[in-house]
Amino acid sequence: xxxxxxxxxxxxxxxxxxxxxxxxxxxxxxxxxxxxxxxxxxxxxxxxxxxxxxxxxxxxxxxxxxxxxxxxxxxxxx
Numbered sequence: 001x002x003x004x005x006x007x008x009x010x011x012x013x014x015x016x017x018x019x020x021x022x023x024x025x026x027x028x029x030x031x032x033x034x035x036x037x038x039x040x041x042x043x044x045x046x047x048x049x050x051x052x053x054x055x056x057x058x059x060x061x062x063x064x065x066x067x068x069x070x071x072x073x074x075x076x077x078x
Contacts, residue, residue, distance in 0.1 A: 028070030035063040 045051035
């Protein structure tokens with residue numbers, strides 16, 4: 001009786017997709033890492049009434065998305 005061994009799919013399209021996902025995760029990770037500085041400026045502008053509260057909320061939402069997308073990034077080239 002033969003057992004099927006599950007293997008990882010390979011091929012140029014799969015490798016290209018993997019590199020794209022790695023690039024996207026890296027960009028999201030570093031975006032999330034830089035966002036605390038953006039939030040500081042946004043809150044200062046909000047305090048001076050130069051920035052709307054919805055804009056600050058949108059920046060927080062973008063930061064949360066970047067955290068979720070970039071959480072698997074490990075900095076190594078795959």
